[in-house]
Amino acid sequence: MSKKMPATPLLDQLESGPWPSFVTGLKRLANSKDARAGDQVKSLLGQLELSYETRKGYWKGGTVGVFGYGAGVIPRFSEVADKYPESAEFHTLRIMPAPAFFYDTKSLRDICDVWEEHGSGLIALHGQSGDIMLQGCTTDQVQKAWDKINAMGFDMGGAGAGIRTSAACVGPARCEHACYDTLTAMKTIIDDFVDDIHRPSLPYKAKFKFSGCANDCSNATQRSDYAIFGTWRDDMVVNQDEIKAKVAQLGRKEFINQVIRMCPTQALALNDDDTLDVDNKSCVRCMHCINVCTKALSPGNDRGITIRVGGKRTLKIGDLMGTVVVPFMKLDTEEDYEALLELAHRFLDFFADNALEHERTGEMIERIGLANYLEGLDLPLDLNMISQPRTNSYVRLDGWDEEARKWSERQTNAAE
Amino acid sequence: MSKKMPATPLLDQLESGPWPSFVTGLKRLANSKDARAGDQVKSLLGQLELSYETRKGYWKGGTVGVFGYGAGVIPRFSEVADKYPESAEFHTLRIMPAPAFFYDTKSLRDICDVWEEHGSGLIALHGQSGDIMLQGCTTDQVQKAWDKINAMGFDMGGAGAGIRTSAACVGPARCEHACYDTLTAMKTIIDDFVDDIHRPSLPYKAKFKFSGCANDCSNATQRSDYAIFGTWRDDMVVNQDEIKAKVAQLGRKEFINQVIRMCPTQALALNDDDTLDVDNKSCVRCMHCINVCTKALSPGNDRGITIRVGGKRTLKIGDLMGTVVVPFMKLDTEEDYEALLELAHRFLDFFADNALEHERTGEMIERIGLANYLEGLDLPLDLNMISQPRTNSYVRLDGWDEEARKWSERQTNAAE
C-alpha cells in the first residue's frame, strides 16, 4: 500500500496563479501509479514543505557515481531522512543534450520512460549550464538509469573540477545573425574533451559557451571561462531600400533616435536622402543596428570567431567577464576547426599546469597578468585585447626595444 | 668687469625656429647692464649647457625662506658651483597672482623692476599650480625681493605640506559658460587659508582649483585635491531660432552628427522642424551642445557648484580623478560663501587629522573608503557621488534597515 500524501499547506499556495506549477507536477508524480517513485516524491514534498516552514535546506552531498566515470552525478542525501525516509537519496544525473536543446519527441518520451522506471520522474529542462537534469534517483538506480540513457545515445554531463557541460545559442539553425556554426563548434570541442568531463582532474571547473554574435544569447560573457562569439571583419551588408522603408516606418526623428543615436561608436549617420552612411572602421560589431533593422542590415561576409577568456561568478576576487584573447579566427574549414581544437587544448593545458587549486581561469589570469598568459600560450598580442593601453607609469621598460622589434617584425611578415 | 659669456653650442640650437626662445631671453639677461644678475645668468647658462651635454640636472634643495613664513621659496643650490659659481644659488619665489592671471601693466613692470634689482630677471608666468615664479635669487636677496613684492600687494604662494596656490578659470570675467564666480570663490577660500599656505603643517600638499563649468579650463579634475565646478540644476536655456540657424549653417546631417549624436546621454533629438528636443532629465551638464551652439544654448538659471575631492598625480597608488562629494550647492549669497568656507575647513581638518604622512586626500579616501569619509565629514549621501552602485556582493549588511531608515527620514524631511 502506498504512502499517504503529506500535508503541504505552504507548497499548495504555489499551485494558485497562472504560471505552470512545479508543485502540481510533483503531486502528479507523487500520485503516479509507480509506487516507488510516488513514495519518493511524497516524501520529497514533505521535506520541501519543511524547508518552506523552517526556511532551511536539508540536503547534503556525498559520493555517488557510475562505473567508468568520475563525475556527472550530483549526490543528495537528506538530513531529515528519519522523517522523510523515501527521499533519503535524491541524486541528479546530468546528461548532455544536443547543442541548442533540440529534441524529437521520441527521444524525450524515451527519456521520460527511463526516468519513470528508475527515478522520480522529475526532469529539469535544463540546468543553467545546459544539462538535462534527471533529478531524484536512489543510489541503487543510478547505474541502471544511466545505462539506458547512455544506450539511447546520450552521454553524461560535467561536474566537479573538470570541463563542464556547454551551451550554444540556436545559431545557424534558426538565426540570421549567426556568424559561425555554434552547434558544430560546441560539439567539436566538447566531444574532444569528453575525458576531462568524465574524469575531472583540472584545478577547478572550466566552461565553454558559444554565441553566434555579440548579442550573446548563451550568456557566454560572464558565465563561461572560454567564451566563443561570432563576428565579422569586413563591412556590414546594407540594403538601402529596406533602410528607406525603415525610416519611413519609424519616422525620421525616431529612426535617428533608435538607430543613429544609439550606435555606441557613432558609426552611423543618416544621409539626407534617408539612406544610411555606415563608417565600418568605427563599427564595433555590437549588433544593435542590425537587430533593429533585421531586413536592411546584416553582418558582413568575412565571418569568424572571437574568443574571450576568464568569465565567471564572484567567488574569491569578484565577478569576471571574459576578456578578448583571440580577436578573430576563421571557422569554416576542417583546418580551422583543428586549429580551434588545438587552441582549446592549449588553454586547458595551461590552466591545468598553472592554476592553483580551486582557481578558475579568470582568477589565474588576474594573478599572473594577461601578458604572461599570452606568452605562456604563445598567442600573439593584439590591440583588440585591450580597451585601452596602460594608464599608469609604474612599469619596468628595460625590454622595450626588443618588444618593439618583435612587433615590427610581425607587422612586416604579415604585410609580406 | 663682468663675466664672459659661456659657449653654449647646444642651447644656441634653441634660438632657431619661430617660437619665442627662452635662451634668447636668458642671453638678454646675461648681457644686461646689471652685472650681478648678468653674471648669475651667464653662470646659469653654463650650468644649463652642461646639463644639455651630460643630460643630467645639477640642482639640489636646501632651506631658504622669508621671515614669518614657513614656505613659498624653492631653494636651489648648484652641485657644480665650483664651475659655475655665480649661479651657486638660484632660488624661486612663488607669488600668488590675482585669480585668472589678470594684470595691469603697471604691476607687471613693478614686479620686473624688483626682480631685476634683486633677482636674475627671469620670471615664469606662471607655474603649473598658478604661481608667479620669480626664478633665480641668491639667499641674501630673498628677503629684500620679498619685502618689495609684498609691499606691492602680492603675497607668497604655497609649497611643502600645506595648502597650495590655486587657479581659477577666467570664468564670469569673460566667459559666458561660467556657472559661478570662480574668481571670487578662489579668493574667498584661499584668503581664508593663508595660514596653511604660509605655515604648512598638513600631512601633505592640498590644492584647490576652480572651473566655472564642466569644460574644466583650470584642470581641476586630476590636478587638485579639492575641485570646484560650476553646473546647473534646472533646464538649459534654448533659443530655437538660433538652433534653426545652426542647423542651416551645418546642414541637417552634420548637425545631427556633431550635436545629437555626440551627446553622451542621448538627451537631444532633432525635431522634424529643425528645432531641438532637449530631455533635461537625461542631460548630465557636460557642456558639449552648449559649446557647439554658443548662441543657441546656455546653462540653466539655477546655477551652483559641484565639489569633487581627491584628484592628484600618480605617486604611490596611481593617478586619481576627483570624485563627487558635494553634487550641488548654491554659491550666490554671503551665507552660501560662508557655508563653502565652513565646508572647506571641514575638508582640511579631516585631512589633517586622518591622513598619513605624505598621503594626499585622494589616497586617504581610497584607504578609508568614501562612505567613511562622508560619515567623518558629516556629509549627506547622494546618488550623484557614484557612477553606479556596488557590483560585488562581498559586503556586510547587518545595518541595512537602520541605514534605509535614515535615508527615508531624510527624504521625508526634504519633502516637507
Added chain:
Amino acid sequence: MSELRRPIESGVPDSKNFMHPMLVKNYGQWAWHDRPQPGVLRHVAKNGDTIYTVKAGSQRQLDVFAIREICDIADEFCEGYIRFTVRSSMEFMTTDETKVAPLIKRLEAAGYPVGGTGNSVGLISHTQGWLHCDIPGTDASGVVKALMDELFHEFKHEEMPNRVKITTSCCQINCGGQGDIAINVQHTKPPVINHDLVSMICERPTVVARCPVAAIRPAVVNGKPTLEVDEKKCVCCGACYPPCPPMQINDPINSKIAIWVGGKHSSTRSKPAFHKLVVAGLPNNAPRWPEVAEVVKQILAAYKQDARPWERMNEWIGRIGWPRFFEMTGLPFTKYHIDNWRGGRSNLNASTHLHF
C-alpha cells in the same frame, strides 16, 4: 544489481538529428525575422522559406506527465520536434502559418503561457534551491513560480523597452548569473560554527583558502582543532559553507534577499555590465515572497514607463542616472551602495556628469 557496463563515451548528440527538417534545409541560410505577435517569431530564409516559432513558458522542473503532454502537442503541430531555449522556454516550430493560432490555443489550454519573445519579460532563470541544492538560502522553483505569476502579463506581452532578463539565485554563489534584475540571497550574519563537526568533517586549509577576505583562521576549541571567524572582517558571503557545512551560514531570519539590477551579457550597444545592488534586507518570505515581487514590479514599472525602445535596464539607468532611478522606484540609498570592494573606486563618479 545489473552487471557493470563500460559507458559509451559518445559526447554531445548531433542537433541535426533532432531538428525540424526546415531548419536542416536552411541551416545557416536565414535572412531575417520578425514577430507577428508576442510569443511568435517568423524566420525567413534567403530562399523565402519561412518557419514560425511559438514560444511558451515552462516550470523547468518538469514531471514526465507534463513532458509527455508537451510531446503530444509537438507531434500534433510540429512534426514531432521541439526545442528548449537557454532560459527553459519551449519553442514549437511549424512551417504552416495556419497552425500558429491553434497551436497557441492548445498550449495555453494545457497551461503553458505563450510569450517571452522580443521586448517582454522572459522566463526567470531557475536554479536548485531547497529542492536539491546542499547550500541554498532559499528556494528556486518557488521563487520563480511566485514571480512569474506576478509577471504573467509582462511575459505574454511585448510592452517593455527591450528584453528583460531576470535571474534568481538561492545563495550568494549565484548560479543564476547576471541579470537585468537579479534576485539573490544575501546573508547578513557571519557563519555560526559547529566546532564538533568542523574537527570531524572539514578539510580546514581548504576552507581557510576559500574566504575572500581572509577572515577564517585555525583555532582550538575544547582541545580539538577547529576554525574561528573574525567577525569584523567577515562579509557573510557563505563561501566557507560549501566546503565546510558546519560553518552554518543559512539562517531563517538573517539570510535575506537582495535585488540587483543592470547586469548584461550582450555587447549590444553598451559593453557588458555587472548587476548592481539596489535593495537588500528583504525577508525570505516563502512561499510567495511578496516583498520581493513588490520591488521587482516597482522596478519594472519604472523601466516600462520611462525607458526608450531598445534600452536595456542598465542603459536606461545610465541615461536617466541612478538618482532618478532611486527616486522613481522609491528605494533607499545607503552607504552600502558605495562600492568598497577592490577596484570599487571605478564605481565612484569621477566626472562632472551629474543628473538633476
Added chain:
Amino acid sequence: MSELRRPIESGVPDSKNFMHPMLVKNYGQWAWHDRPQPGVLRHVAKNGDTIYTVKAGSQRQLDVFAIREICDIADEFCEGYIRFTVRSSMEFMTTDETKVAPLIKRLEAAGYPVGGTGNSVGLISHTQGWLHCDIPGTDASGVVKALMDELFHEFKHEEMPNRVKITTSCCQINCGGQGDIAINVQHTKPPVINHDLVSMICERPTVVARCPVAAIRPAVVNGKPTLEVDEKKCVCCGACYPPCPPMQINDPINSKIAIWVGGKHSSTRSKPAFHKLVVAGLPNNAPRWPEVAEVVKQILAAYKQDARPWERMNEWIGRIGWPRFFEMTGLPFTKYHIDNWRGGRSNLNASTHLHF
C-alpha cells in the same frame, strides 16, 4: 641685510583691480562668443557690448625685457591690461575691432605668435627641468621650445578636430599633468645607490615608505646603515629619488622619454580620462628631441586627418579603436601596453566590441 619685516598676509589679489574695464562692466553678463579668425576671440555681452581677445604664445620663462615689451604692447592696444591663461598664453583684449589686425601685426613682429584658440594645438604645458628642478630627467623649457617650433603651424591655425592639450614633464612625477598628448620622462633602470650618501643624508623610513611597490628595504653596507633595492620588483619610477637623492635614478641613457595620449580633464561629452601609454624608449635627445617631435607629429597628423569635429584625442581613438590608432601612427604595440597595475583589468577588453 635689511631689518626683518613681518609679512603682510594679504592673500590673493583682487582680479577686478587688474581687469579691463569692459570685463568689469560685463562681469557675469557674457552671452556668447565666437572666433572671427584663429587667435582671436569675440565675446559678446547680453547688452551687446563686445570685447576682442587676441591670444599669443609665450616662452613662459620670460625675461624682464620681454615682459616690458609685452607691457608696451598692452599699453598701446589694450588700455594697459593683459592676462595670462592657465597654459601661459597671453591674452590681449580690446573693445575696438579695428585694433585687432594691428595688434596681431605688432605681436608677431615682436616674435609672439598669435593663435592657440579653439581647435588648434595650444601652448605646451611647461615645467622646470634642468633649469630649476632638483630631480629632472630632462629639460622642460627646451622641450617646449623645440616642439612648439615644430607645431608652429598648428598653433596658428585651427585645423585640428578639437583643442589639443599637450603636456610635458621632466620626470615621472609629471607636474605637467594629463594631456591629449603627454611627453614624460620614463626611467628604465632601477636607481643606482650611493651608499655612503644614504647613510649620511637620507631619512630612511621615509624613503622606504615612498616606494609604490615596496622594493626598498633597509640594509647595511660596509657597516653603515643604508638601503637596498629589490631590482626584480622595482618599477623605476624614481619616487625614492626626491626624498633621497643618493638613489640616483637619472641616467643620460636609461632615462628615456615616453609618450602618452588621450588624457582629458574636461567632462565634455565623455568623462575625464587618464592618458595612456603609446610609445616609450625614445632617447632624451637634447637640445631638440627630434625623435619625440617625430612621434608627436605622427600622432597629430593621424588625429587631424581622421577625427571628426569636436572629438578630443581620446574620443577619436575610442571611436576608431586602438588597433587603428596604432596602425595609422605605425607605432609598435607591446606587452607593456597591457595594464598590469592595480585595477588594470578594467583596461582589458571585456566585451565583444571589436575594431577591424
